[in-house]
Amino acid sequence: MEPITRLGKELDAEVSLHLYRKMVTIRQFEEVSGAAYRRGEFWGPTHSSAGEEAVDVGVCAALESGDKIVGYHRSHGLFIAKGSEIKPLMAELFGKITGMSKGKGGSMHLCDRAIGGMCSSGVLASSLPVAVGVALALKKERKNQVCVAGVGDGSFEEGQVGESMNLASLWKVPLVFLLYNNKYFQVLSARSRSSATILSDRAIGYNIPRAVVDGQDVAEVYRAAKVAVARARRGEGPSLIEAMTYRYQAQAARAGLGGDEDFRPREEREYWFNRDPIKLFRVTMLAAKMANPEELDAIEQEVKVAVQEAVDYARKSPYPDVDEILTDTYSRPLHSVWNLHTEVPRT
Ligand SMILES: Cc1ncc(C[n+]2csc(CCOP(=O)(O)OP(=O)(O)O)c2C)c(N)n1
Ligand SMILES: [Mg+2]
Numbered sequence: 001m002e003p004i005t006r007l008g009k010e011l012d013a014e015v016s017l018h019l020y021r022k023m024v025t026i027r028q029f030e031e032v033s034g035a036a037y038r039r040g041e042f043w044g045p046t047h048s049s050a051g052e053e054a055v056d057v058g059v060c061a062a063l064e065s066g067d068k069i070v071g072y073h074r075s076h077g078l079f080i081a082k083g084s085e086i087k088p089l090m091a092e093l094f095g096k097i098t099g100m101s102k103g104k105g106g107s108m109h110l111c112d113r114a115i116g117g118m119c120s121s122g123v124l125a126s127s128l129p130v131a132v133g134v135a136l137a138l139k140k141e142r143k144n145q146v147c148v149a150g151v152g153d154g155s156f157e158e159g160q161v162g163e164s165m166n167l168a169s170l171w172k173v174p175l176v177f178l179l180y181n182n183k184y185f186q187v188l189s190a191r192s193r194s195s196a197t198i199l200s201d202r203a204i205g206y207n208i209p210r211a212v213v214d215g216q217d218v219a220e221v222y223r224a225a226k227v228a229v230a231r232a233r234r235g236e237g238p239s240l241i242e243a244m245t246y247r248y249q250a251q252a253a254r255a256g257l258g259g260d261e262d263f264r265p266r267e268e269r270e271y272w273f274n275r276d277p278i279k280l281f282r283v284t285m286l287a288a289k290m291a292n293p294e295e296l297d298a299i300e301q302e303v304k305v306a307v308q309e310a311v312d313y314a315r316k317s318p319y320p321d322v323d324e325i326l327t328d329t330y331s332r333p334l335h336s337v338w339n340l341h342t343e344v345p346r347t
Contacts, residue, residue: 011061011219013290019061019218020285021299023053023278026077028300028307029086033076033093034249036311042094045122046107049077051248052180054277056081058221059148059178059241062229063116068138068147070131071120073108074180074247078150083115090310096317102328103320118147125151125158128177132164135173135238146174146232148225154185156199165206165238174232176225177203177240180215182247187263200242208238215245216277219284246272 011019030050037046049056052074060069060081069075069082079089084100092099093107100112108122118134121127131149138145151161156179168175179200183190190197200210209231211224221243228239250262262269285291 011222013285015061016281016285016290017295017299019057019222020278020281020291020296021303022057022060022081023218023281024300024303025086025307026050026053026056026080027278028303029076029080029090029310030249032307032311033090037093041315042106044095044106044108045073046093047074047076047251048247048249049074049080051272051277052182052215052243052245053077053081054218054221054281055178055180055215055243055245058218059176059225061218061222062225063146063148066116066143066145067229068116068118068134068145070118070127070134070147070149071110072127072150072152072155073120073122073124074152075110075120075150076107078148079110079112079115079117079120082112082117084110084112084117086307086310087313088112090307090314091317094314094317095319096314097320098313098317102324104329116145120150124155125160125164127151128164129160131175132168132171132173135168135175135232136171139171139173139235144233146176146229148176148178150178150180152185153179153181153183153190153199154188154193156202157185157193162202162206165203165208165240168238169206169208172235172237174235175238176228176232177208177238179240179242180245181242182245184247184251184264186251189264198242200240203240208240210240210242212242212244215243216272216275216280218277218281245277246275248273 026049030048034048056077069078071078088098088100092101092105095103095106097103101109108120110117110120128149128151131147135147138147181199198212200212203210213220213224215221224241228241231239282296
């Protein structure tokens, strides 16, 4: 396996080992949570970030702790990369009270304000207008902080994307659009949906600069993110990074409900599995003598223990009390919303 982009001074041995640990954490988190899901330990569609770790980790490596992220429906990896603890993330998937959204959000509605994780959403592209609002607030409050917003290649076809890019550019908000081009919209391939292969060309029409990067190469993603984040921090407005990547699992895990089949061609899968971002990074670090195999193996073992602890924690945690079903789910108590807008009788 050929090493990927040469690591420069910007990614020294210490930083590289840290990024490697993050990527391994995402992969193992997805493998263990996916297995628990398939055993029926929790419910609700669950989208895995496996295969796309270099995108999440490369981008977050360019962010400061005060910067924000807004996820989409496949954002476990983005939250882990930004700094979320895996115990409350796992507990959220399990619907437990100790989860980061108190067990009411599940896999697609994450929130971790402590690390700048504003939200994520299961409604395709709906988080982009929210991200424009977050970035506008950062600008108005002169925070010198940046927001990164994730979106999938299929979701990129939604109308809200153009509207969000237009306003972000017009208002010059500090936002980085992060397009995960994994070439599939559920079972529909990119080729069957669009004659354009570089989707980010559309950003040019909104006067937004864009970069197309190898999403399996963490160093390349990091380099592009640094440029985009610096531009946002200088007050020059949004950028778009299109990361060419591949999801390693089927569209979503839906225990017993279908949707778990993988329709993608075997040769294509083989090509992308040979470009596993973690294996590529390992080869690169070893070639650059930034680490020895024993160190990297030790990281994998440590992560294994931590992920096992997270799943045990999620299993042992209680479910939220049924009396709390409406707590935190509306900005105002539901009965006051009803009183204002409808005739719905109160019981
Ligand atoms: C508005 C809306 N329409 C349809 C769906 C169902 N849905 C969930 S994921 C998905 C595919 C999204 O593909 P893409 O944006 O490429 O992201 P990927 O899953 O490949 O990461 C669809 C159609 C949804 N969640 N929201
Ligand atoms: Mg896709």
